[in-house]
Amino acid sequence: MTKKMHITITVNGKEEEFLAEPRELLIYTLRERLNITGPHIGCDTSHCGACTVTLNGKSVKSCTMFVAQADGAEVETIEGIGGPDALHPLQVAFKEHHGLQCGFCTPGMITRATKLLEEIPNPTEEEIRFGMAGNICRCTGYQNIVKSIQAAAAEMSAAKEAAE
Amino acid sequence: MIPAGFEYHRPRDLEGVLALLDEHGDDARVMAGGHSLIPMMKLRMADVPHLIDLQAVDGLAGIEIGADEIRLGAMVTQTEIIGHAGLAEAAPILREAALQIADPQVRNMGTVGGNIANGDPGNDMPGLMQCLDARFTLVGSGGVREVAAREFYEAAYMTAREDEEVLTAVTIPRPAGGHAYEKQKRKIGDYATAAAAVQIAKEGRACASAAIAMTNLSDTPVFSEGAGAALVGTAVDAAALAAASEAMLGDIDPTEDNRGPVAFKRHVAGVILRRAIERAWSRA
Amino acid sequence: MKDEVDTREDRVANLKGMGCSRKRVEDARFTQGKGNYVDDIKLDGMLFGDFVRSPYAHARITSIDIEEALKVPGVLAVLTAADLEPLGLHWMPTLAGDKQMVLADGKVLFQGQEVAFVVAEDRYAAADGIEAVVVEYEELPVIVDPFESLKSDVVLREDTVGEDSAPIDGAHGPRKHHNHIFTWEAGDKAPTEEVIANAEVVAEETMYYHRTHPCPLETCGCVASMDKVNGKLTLWGTFQAPHAIRTVVSLISGIEEHNIRVISPDIGGGFGNKVGAYPGYVCSVVASIVTGKPVKWIEDRMDNLMTTAFARDYWMSGKISATPEGKITALRCQVTADHGGFDACADPTKFPAGFMNICTGSYDIPTAYLEVDGVYTNKAPGGVSYRCSFRVTEAVYFIERMIEVLAIELGMDAAELRRINFIKKEQFPYKAALGWEYDSGDYHTAWDKALKAVDYDALRAEQVQRVEDFKAGKTRKLMGIGLSFFTEIVGAGPVKNCDILGLGMFDSCEIRIHPTGSAIARLGTISQGQGHATTFAQILASEIGLPADSITVEEGDTDTAPYGLGTYGSRSTPVAGAATAMAGRKIRAKAQMIAAYLLEVHDDDVEFDVDRFVVKGAPEKFKTMKEIAFAAYNQAIPGIEPGLEAVSYYDPPNMTYPFGAYVCVMDIDVDTGVPDIRRFYALDDCGTRINPMIIEGQVHGGLTEALAVALGQEIAYDNMGNVKTGTLMDFFLPTAWEVPNYETDFTVTPSPHHPIGAKGVGESPHVGGVPCFSNAVQDAFRAFGLRHTNMPHDHWRIWKTANELGLHG
Structure with a gap:
């Protein structure tokens, strides 16, 4: 056991302060310390993306980040993206287009997709497949994930146009 | 997979980094994005009692496109390379290569400096930098020196960088053709x-x-x-x-x-x- | 009343019953990060357990020193075999009738084997504790090849031999050698050999179906909580068969079954990985009993790939004979099965090689013989059905390769060879030479539809042109057309011949209708992504006339759900789905009596119509199921007890036999070995279709797992028994970038014996997909003389094929 550090991070808009060993992995901080269990652990080696969260505006894999590195950062997880009162269009589209089965990859998948659609608001199928390649799904074969993201993109673009 | 415990340092400037390296010698390692080092630590294949995180160090960021040369700060990420319009024009090979490294999340963390300095023969940036005849800036307590990419690599994970030196930037002559x-x-x-x-x-x-x-x-x-x-x-x-x-x-x-x-x-x-x-x- | 203005069509739509693409009710929680997987469970005072694992594949343990580990802050206990022995828990029974060490008892038999269990306050302390345990090993000769194993003097399992290393008979009969596990035969040996010996055309081939792993995205794990005050054990875990786990835990621990509650929460994919019982479960239970606190154990990915539940690893030699016209006359198959250090295959007890005897495939083969030898080696135990029904994947791969090889031998088109040998529609029910009775099928219709959809003749013409272009130096890419026609055998199974450890493989459903016309149904199965809560409600909606949206489906809690054997081998729809329909029919039967009473007519004078009972000939006189439900509880009806509940335990009379026709078109870069899947067409016939959206999703997923297995996914060992593919860098799970779009299609041939005619679909695409991808690769090289090459067809192996055929100049 090593010396604990004082950590401050903002998760889904809420500031959290605690003492932690620097080696604590961000994914465990979220899941075990803060009870934010949406992000999951699938591979431990940054290949599968089940642990994907948004850190300071960028998609990252929280299994390959120490909590110490995230000290001072802003983190968003699936829980911050949308909930029962206001679902994110991606959450709606994944259900509508059967973009999930066991659901284990889904939080990371949707969290990553929110950023993909910021980077490329109307992605082609190829751009979706390339932009989502850091997230592995074992159930769906991706076809309906692609479809879900396309549908959400169309929905979001339409909403944006309507607002303008 | 849980790494062994370590002490974490996040110095604000290079002097701070060098002081820590001097103090802890072999027990200290600098880390940029961590996507090479952290998996090794989780597998307990790398023992790092003192981890020096470079994220807050001044002067390691930024892409500068000069008339003759391009300078990439060591902490420039693959994602930044991909998204930089000036760079895409001045040295498009960098973007083409960066897009073929890992995946979006990893590219958000993975840095030029980390990819280069780590010495992993699987990394893409070292070969790329040799092709471009880049020079690496190394800063140690003894001063600053430059080493050509083509002279830098000695063996797997063995480079011309001394343990107490930090790779701070890469300078690339503007490629032609x-x-x-x-x-x-x-x-x-x-x-x-x-x-x-x-x-x-x-x-x-x-x-x-x-x-x-x-x-x-x-x-x-x-x-x-x-x-x-x-x-x-x-x-x-x-x-x-x-x-x-x-x-x-x-x-x-x-x-x-x-x-x-x-x-x-x-x-x-x-x-x-x-x-x-x-x-x-x-x-x- | 709204009902009166709704058309019949509206009423059918309102039910969201069978046949509609109902959106999944599970998705709300999963898309909002509110799933509840085992690692999400957090209990007061919960401890973490993790294993010290063997770095060696075969070694004697000379000492285990736990002293330093116990000094690590936060470490509470370190269990070894010596601690488990007094409890009789240092070994445990496997599902295959063998036994397996829970913790290394004097020696280790595979790399990664569980040696000691460190229990600590958190996962960090447990990891530090593991580092501090000192184990001394004396290395022993390592055997990773089953053929070598059968010749070796080295005895891998001393516990299975008597004097002079003489093998003691095993669970499946006599053993030929000290490293031999069983011989299993099906069919007629002498007649088969005679037909082959006298045949005009015989094709022979030996193929290796490599070892791989189901690798669900969530690894295995559990939380054990022993409540010493009340004497109750609760065990949450990634269990595909929670009831069976309860029984097994009871049998080995001595805790009475009513004092054990097993709960499978949400499961992050199973694919066969979560059928078996693993040392982690036993150690967690023991640790909870010892410490009096809940104990959690969760595998990391390396543990998962190295130790729990490999799949395949079959060496298959075949001979197939035919007339010169291509009519198949006999098939012989000999298998050498590498089971690793312990025989922990998850098969019905009477089938030590699973349903490998479905290996005559979709073809009318009059005579056949199968012989399987199981062998111990220094590899991990397992042998699970990775997205398939008990070795059907191996069987279908075998026959679909033998057909291709025979086509080459005959100089025939492989599609035509299949066509002339298919079992004909009028032959069903069809008694196959290796014992199974296929319930139904219409293979010719499916095959014709598939070939037409892809314009097969045009594809072959294009391929001929491509070969010419290649030979003329105009291209370096070859084109492969992969064909596969598969028959699955799922829905295990009839209790008369299917049990696991004596537990009959029936399944169950219990329905309780609430007074206001909604319902809860509980089943003995457990979804791992298949969407049971959605589809079983659809079956019920159609059966009982209440909207699917008003029906909750619950599974996985042994305290509340009726006993059942769980979800694997595509058995949920064939068995539990049937139980659901049958329970629904019991509800309906009672509802009919209530309706007749309310309508003041005789029972026989009312009939069921969508969501109500109507008086025959007077459709304006009716009672809706909602009204009937209310009356069932709240109206005194002479001769009928209150309430509306039913339970059904369904013992299927036969398996179901889904089938399908797949075509894959692939371009192969001869110089780099890189394949490019240009097109994939999949026609599935799973009988009655409950939810087309979910079927399509299952097909996409199964095909993707097939792609992975065919093109690179393997658990590879070096000669020292080291696992070379222990992380997702090397163990191939494709990303969206490597996966094509699939075209799906269907025919419908309902199962004649299943209450709703459904057959199951989850595994078909994997079973049919693997040979299809593999055949595409191999077909690309047929024009250059390739007969057969083994999977996985990763870049270097494809390149090697091209190289050996002289295509690199």
Whole structure:
């Protein structure tokens, strides 16, 4: 056991302060310390993306980040993206287009997709497949994930146009 | 997978980094994005009692496009390389290569400096930097020095950087002519079975200069002077391609792994090299 | 009343019953990060357990020193075999009738084997504790090849031999050698050999179906909580068969079954990985009993790939004979099965090689013989059905390769060879030479539809042109057309011949209708992504006339759900789906009596219509199921007890036999070995279709797992028994970038014996997909003389094929 550090991070808009060993992995901080269990652990080696969260505006894999590195950062997880009162269009589209089965990859998948659609608001199928390649799904074969993201993109673009 | 405990440091400036390195010697490691080091620590294959996180250190960020040279701060991420319009124009090979590294999340964390300094023969940036004849800026308590990328790599994970030095920036002469970064891998997130970085300049119908390096085909990146020389003065025809390939195959020394045995890797190296040269030439 | 203005069509739509693409009710929680997987469970005072694992594949343990580990802050206990022995728990029974060490008992038999269990306050302390345990090993000769194993003097399992290393008979009969596990035969040996010996055409081939792993995205794990005050054990875990786990835990621990509650929460994919019982479960239970606190154990990915539940690893030699016209006359198959250090296959007890005897495939083969030898080696135990029904994947791969090889031998088109040998529609029910009775099928219709959809003749013409172009130096890419026609055998199974450890493989459904016309149904199965809560409600909606949206489906809690054997082998729809329909029909039968009473007519004078009972000939006189439900509880009806509940335990009379026709078109870069899947067409016939959206999703997923297995996914060992593919860098799970779009299609041939005619679909695409991808690769090289090459077809192996055929100049 090593010396604990004082950590401050903002998760889904809420500031959290605690003492932690620097080696604590961000994914465990979220899941075990803060009870934010949406992000999951699938591979431990940054290949599968089940642990994907948004850190300071960028998609990252929280299994390959120490909590110490995230000290001072802003983190968003699936829980911050949308909930029962206001679902994110991606959450709606994944259900509508059967973009999930066991659901284990889904939080990371949707969290990553929110950023993909910021980077490329109307992605082609190829751009979706390339932009989502850091997230592995074992159930769906991706076809309906692609479809879900396309549908959400169309929905979001339409909403944006309507607002303008 | 849980790493052993360590003490974490997040210095604000280079002096702070150097002081920590001096104080802890072999017990300290600097970390940029951490996507090479953290998995090793989680597997307990790397023991790092003092971890120095470079994220807050001043002066390690930024992409500067000069008239003759490009400067990349060590902490520039692959994602920043991909998204930088000026860089895409000045040295498009950087973007082409960065897009073939890992996946979006990893590219958000993975840095130029980390990819270069780590010395992992699977990393793509070292070969690329050798192709571009980049120079690495190393800062230690004894001062600042520059080492050419082509002189930097000694063996797997062994480089010209001293333990108490930090790689702070990369300087790249603005490349001329056509480029290509060609990589064969098993899937997204894999290291190369073989990858080639090629930069070719053309004068009239002939090749004026050619720089060629390959990745993951030896315990260091392989810059093949012979392969480049084989193209210069030619019209990059079949004979020249064969000569370049032969020169490169004389310089690489792949080992068998899950990607395949040596004979396969040597064959694919030749194929990937030819494809890279042809593509670069078509753009020259 | 709204009902009166709704058309019949509206009423059908309102039910969201069978046949509609109902959106999944599970998705709300999963898309909002509110799933509840085992690692999400957090209990007061919960401890973490993790294993010290063997770095060696075969070694004697000379000492285990736990002293330093116990000094690590936060470490509470370190269990070894010596601690478990007094409890009789240092070994445990496997599902295959063998036994397996829970913790290394004097020696280790595979790399990664569980040696000691460190229990600590958190996962960090447990990891530090593991580092501090000192184990001394004396290395022993390592055997990773089953053929070598059968010749070796080295005895891998001393516990299975008597004097002079003489093998003691095993669970499946006599053993030929000290490293031999069983011989299993099906069919007629002498007649088969005679037909083959006298045949005009015989094709022979030996193929290796490599070892791989189901690798669900969530690894295995559990939380054990022993409540010493009340004497109750609760065990949450990634269990595909929670009830069976309860029984097994009871049998080995001595805790009475009513004092054990097993709960499978949400499961992050199973694919066969979560059928078996693993040392982690036993150690967690023991640790909870010892410490009096809940104990959690969760595998990391390396543990998962190295130790729990490999799949395949079959060496298959075949001979197939035919007339010169291509009519198959006999098939012989000999298998050498590498089971690793312990025989922990998850098969019905009477089938030590699973349903490998479905290997005559979709073809009318009059005579056949199968012989399987199981062998111990220094590899991990397992042998699970990775997205398939008990070795059907191996069987279908075998026959679909033998057909291709025979086509080459005959110089025939492989599609035509299949066509002339298919079992004909009028032959069903069809008694196959290796014992199974296929319930139904219409193979010719499916095959014709598939070939027409892809314009097969045009594809072959294009391929001929491509070969010419290649030979003329115009291209370096070859084109492969992969064909596969598969028959699955799912829905295990009839209790008369299917049990696991004596537990009959029936399944169950219990329905309780609430007074206001909504309902809860509980089943003995457990979804791992298949969407049971959605589809079983659809079956019920159609059966009982209440909207699917008003029906909750619950599974996985042994305290509340009726006993059942769980979800694997595509058995949920064939068995539990049937139980659901049958329970629904019991509800309906009672509802009919209530309706007749309310309508003041005789029972026989009312009939069921969508969501109500109507008086025959007077459709304006009716009672809706909602009204009937209310009356069932709240109206005194003479001769009928209150309430509306039913339970059904369904013992299927036969398996179901889904089938399908797949075509894959692939381009192959001869110089690099890189394949490019240009097109994939999949026609599935799973009988009655409950939810087309979910079927399509299952097909996409199964095909993708097939792609992975065919093109690179393997658990590879070096000669020292080291696992070479222990992380997702090397163990191939494709990303969206490597996966194509699939075209799906269907025919419908309902199962004649299943209450709703459904057959199951989850595994078909994997079973049919693997040979289809593999055949595409191999077909690309047929024009250059390739007969057969083994999977996985990763870049270097494809390149090697091209190289050996002289295609690199």
